[in-house]
Amino acid sequence: GGVTTIDPGFKNTGSCESAITFLNGEEGILRYRGYSIEQLADKADFLEVAYLLIFGELPTKQQLEKFHADIKEQSHVDEDVKKILDGFPKSAHPMGVLSSLTSALVAFNPTSVNVDSEEEMYNAIVKIMGKFPVLTAWAHRKRAGLPLDYGNNNLGYVENFHKMMFHRPNREYSVDKKVVDAIDKLLILHADHEQNCSTSTVRIVGSSHAGLFVSISAGIAALWGPLHGGANQAVIEMLEEIKEDGGDTHKFMEKAKDKEDPFRLMGFGHRVYKNFDPRAKIIKVAADDVLSSLGIDDPVLDIAKGLEKEALEDSYFVDRKLYPNVDFYSGIIYRALGIPVEMFTPMFALGRLPGWIAQWREMRLQKEPIGRPRQVYTGETFREFIPVEKR
Numbered sequence: 001g002g003v004t005t006i007d008p009g010f011k012n013t014g015s016c017e018s019a020i021t022f023l024n025g026e027e028g029i030l031r032y033r034g035y036s037i038e039q040l041a042d043k044a045d046f047l048e049v050a051y052l053l054i055f056g057e058l059p060t061k062q063q064l065e066k067f068h069a070d071i072k073e074q075s076h077v078d079e080d081v082k083k084i085l086d087g088f089p090k091s092a093h094p095m096g097v098l099s100s101l102t103s104a105l106v107a108f109n110p111t112s113v114n115v116d117s118e119e120e121m122y123n124a125i126v127k128i129m130g131k132f133p134v135l136t137a138w139a140h141r142k143r144a145g146l147p148l149d150y151g152n153n154n155l156g157y158v159e160n161f162h163k164m165m166f167h168r169p170n171r172e173y174s175v176d177k178k179v180v181d182a183i184d185k186l187l188i189l190h191a192d193h194e195q196n197c198s199t200s201t202v203r204i205v206g207s208s209h210a211g212l213f214v215s216i217s218a219g220i221a222a223l224w225g226p227l228h229g230g231a232n233q234a235v236i237e238m239l240e241e242i243k244e245d246g247g248d249t250h251k252f253m254e255k256a257k258d259k260e261d262p263f264r265l266m267g268f269g270h271r272v273y274k275n276f277d278p279r280a281k282i283i284k285v286a287a288d289d290v291l292s293s294l295g296i297d298d299p300v301l302d303i304a305k306g307l308e309k310e311a312l313e314d315s316y317f318v319d320r321k322l323y324p325n326v327d328f329y330s331g332i333i334y335r336a337l338g339i340p341v342e343m344f345t346p347m348f349a350l351g352r353l354p355g356w357i358a359q360w361r362e363m364r365l366q367k368e369p370i371g372r373p374r375q376v377y378t379g380e381t382f383r384e385f386i387p388v389e390k391r
């Protein structure tokens with residue numbers, strides 16, 4: 001074999017060619033299939049963006065309607081999946097529940113695994129697009145002690161998700177359009193981000209030709225961690241802690257800079273963005289809009305803005321090019337919309353679903369080889385076995 005160079009964290013290693021998402025970290029640019037995140041967040045809806053990411057073009061009206069109809073056709077989850085859900089304690093973190101149930105879906109949809117043709121791929125894609133919002137909403141209702149909701153296919157994709165999350169028994173379902181629009185925008189902003197930790201996971205699991213659902217289940221597990229999607233929960237918990245502690249942002253800034261202290265300023269820093277995360281800019285404005293339109297005054301938003309201001313002027317953060325990332329303000333909006341803290345990362349997963357699908361599909365269509373990195377061995381060379389009684 002040749003010489004293996006190691007690159008921990010793959011900081012400088014490209015794993016694939018991809019035509020899905022363009023990211024320029026120095027300039028703070030993010031585009032899906034060539035369209036800017038700013039325009040998409042402002043003008044598109046989530047299902048359109050999902051179609052764009054997965055199939056490469058913005059859908060015509062007919063294409064979008066067909067895609068939605070095919071998804072609706074698959075928006076039921078086998079009743080027996082409820083028994084699995086029932087087996088979890090109420091206190092279970094919904095990311096674990098979601099990952100497990102997504103994996104369990106294979107047992108109920110065995111034909112989704114072998115996807116050698118584009119048609120078989122398409123069928124697996126609309127199935128997971130249909131069933132995943134149901135599982136996400138169910139994970140929430142289980143925790144909240146609410147009966148499961150089956151949704152209403154006359155509603156839009158995101159609106160239906162909102163109903164499945166929040167519709168209370170024996171009440172009319174009604175929703176504020178502003179609320180659904182805010183969720184839609186957040187989902188778009190999370191929809192893809194090229195070869196991040198969870199997406200690389202999806203591609204590598206899928207590269208063994210394990211099916212789409214288990215590849216996504218593995219992606220959910222990767223997203224769960226606080227250095228990745230779990231940061232949105234960690235941010236709100238940190239902001240609450242600062243508030244409880246009296247609101248002294250400076251003290252926490254010092255803690256984050258102290259290398260002896262494992263504390264990091266959650267929601268700050270990014271592997272690729274060495275400039276403003278363009279998603280954070282949009283979300284910051286949206287946080288102000290959503291809170292003011294719902295008439296909510298959340299003191300935690302002021303703490304977040306205070307931290308940001310301080311960080312942008314602090315040489316530690318300036319030198320390391322640490323800016324607020326997508327997760328810094330998102331939790332404040334989720335909370336204003338009535339989404340509980342532990343559901344923040346599942347919301348990220350729901351948004352990232354089309355990105356994971358698009359990346360998995362691209363990997364399969366490009367017939368990429370199985371992912372299998374090398375290593376530099378640093379262990380013992382040869383040792384003679386010693387029986388246990390002689391050790």
Ligand code: CMC
Pocket residue numbers: 009196226227228229230231256257263264265266267268269270271272320322325326327
């Ligand atoms: N607070 C304090 N110091 C930080 C932070 C932070 N949030 N982030 C990075 N640093 C320091 C780090 O200690 C290092 O300093 P030094 O060079 O003196 O050793 C330097 O900045 C570079 O950091 P790194 O850990 O080498 O960078 P990375 O690319 O390996 O990690 C990161 C990127 C996002 C994991 C990291 O910035 C972090 O842990 N941030 C907090 C968690 C977070 O908000 N994650 C969400 C990421 S965005 C969306 C997503 O992926 O879900």
